Amino acid sequence: MTSSVNLTNKQEQQFRRLALLTVIIIYLVILAGGIVRGTGSGMGCPDWPKCFGQWVPPTDVSQLPSNYQEIYSHRGYANTAFNPVKTWIEYLNRLLGVLTGIFIFLTFITSTRFWKKDRTITILSFAAFLLVGFEGWLGAKVVSNVLAPWIITLHMLLSIVIVGILLYVTARSYSTVVQITTLESRQLINRFLVIGSFVLLLQILLGTQVREEVDYVAERLGEAGRGEWADHLGIKFIIHRSFTWIVVISQLIWYRSLRKQKAQGLVSTLGNAIIGLTVAQIATGILLAYFGMPAFGQPMHLTLSVITLGIQFVLILLLNRERFFPAIYDSRTNPGKAFA
Numbered sequence: 001m002t003s004s005v006n007l008t009n010k011q012e013q014q015f016r017r018l019a020l021l022t023v024i025i026i027y028l029v030i031l032a033g034g035i036v037r038g039t040g041s042g043m044g045c046p047d048w049p050k051c052f053g054q055w056v057p058p059t060d061v062s063q064l065p066s067n068y069q070e071i072y073s074h075r076g077y078a079n080t081a082f083n084p085v086k087t088w089i090e091y092l093n094r095l096l097g098v099l100t101g102i103f104i105f106l107t108f109i110t111s112t113r114f115w116k117k118d119r120t121i122t123i124l125s126f127a128a129f130l131l132v133g134f135e136g137w138l139g140a141k142v143v144s145n146v147l148a149p150w151i152i153t154l155h156m157l158l159s160i161v162i163v164g165i166l167l168y169v170t171a172r173s174y175s176t177v178v179q180i181t182t183l184e185s186r187q188l189i190n191r192f193l194v195i196g197s198f199v200l201l202l203q204i205l206l207g208t209q210v211r212e213e214v215d216y217v218a219e220r221l222g223e224a225g226r227g228e229w230a231d232h233l234g235i236k237f238i239i240h241r242s243f244t245w246i247v248v249i250s251q252l253i254w255y256r257s258l259r260k261q262k263a264q265g266l267v268s269t270l271g272n273a274i275i276g277l278t279v280a281q282i283a284t285g286i287l288l289a290y291f292g293m294p295a296f297g298q299p300m301h302l303t304l305s306v307i308t309l310g311i312q313f314v315l316i317l318l319l320n321r322e323r324f325f326p327a328i329y330d331s332r333t334n335p336g337k338a339f340a
Contacts, residue, residue: 019170034299044090046075192254227292277308
C-alpha cells in the first residue's frame with residue numbers, strides 16, 4: 001500500500017515538473033516569435049511546413065533555384081534577396097513550436113494520472129493540447145497571408161491563453177502539496193491585483209497595435225531608418241507610452257498593501273518578482289522609445305510583459321484558492337496544505 005502511494009506521489013511530481021517546463025518552453029516560443037518579428041524574419045521561410053520546399057533550409061542562395069524570386073513572388077520575394085540568417089531564425093522558431101506541441105502532448109498524457117483525483121487537470125491539459133494544434137494551423141496562416149498583422153496578433157494572444165491554462169493546471173496540481181502563510185486580509189490586495197492584471201493585459205493589447213504600426217513604418221523607412229521609427233508611430237504609440245503610468249500605479253497599489261501585511265513565502269516572492277519585471281518592462285520600453293528601437297528590445301519587452309501577466313495570474317489563484325480550486329480545497333479540514 002505504501003509503495004503504491006509513493007509511486008502515485010512520484011508520478012504526480014513528474015507531472016508538475018513537466019507542466020512547469022512546458023510553460024517555460026511556451027515563453028521561449030513567445031520570445032522567439034518576438035525575435036522573428038523584431039528582425040523582420042517572418043517570411044524567412046516563404047512556405048509551410050517546408051522552407052523553400054526543403055525540410056532543412058538552405059544556407060546559401062546557390063542551394064535555391066535560379067528563379068526562386070519568381071517562384072515565391074506571391075510571398076513577397078519578387079524584389080527580396082535570400083537571407084540565410086532570417087531564414088534560419090524563422091525555421092528555428094518553427095522547430096521550437098513543434099517542441100512545444102510535443103511537450104504539451106506529454107503534459108496531457110501525464111495528466112491522466114490525476115483523472116480519478118482531479119479530472120479538471122486532465123480536461124484542461126487536453127484543451128491546451130487542442131489549442132496548440134490550432135496555434136500551429138494559425139502559424140501556417142500567418143505565412144500564407146504574408147504576415148497579415150491581425151493574424152500575428154491573434155497568434156500571440158492565443159499563446160497567452162495556452163500559457164494561462166497551463167499555469168492554472170500547474171497551480172491546481174500543486175495546491176495540495178504547497179504550504180503558504182495565510183494573510184490576515186487579502187480583499188484589498190486581491191481587488192487591485194485583478195485590476196492591475198486587466199490593466200497590464202490592456203497594455204499588452206495596445207502594444208500589439210503599436211507593433212503593427214512598427215511593421216508599416218519599417219516597410220516605409222527601411223532598416224536604415226530604424227532610429228526614426230519611433231517618431232513616425234503616431235497616436236497609438238503615444239497612448240501606449242502614456243498608459244505605462246497607469247500600469248505602474250495599478251501595480252504599486254496592490255504591492256504596497258502586500259508589503260504592509262508583511263506577506264512571506266511564495267506570495268511575497270511572486271509579488272517581488274512582478275515588481276522587478278515591471279521595472280524591466282519600463283526599461284526596455286524606454287530603450288525602444290528613445291534609443292533607436294533596437295531589434296533585441298522588442299522581443300524582450302513583449303516577453304517580460306507576458307511573463308509578468310502570467311505570474312500575476314498565479315498570484316490571483318493563490319489569493320482566491322477557494323474559488324478556483326473548490327473541489328480540492330477545504331478550509332475546515334485541510335487549511336495547512338492550501339494556497340493562501
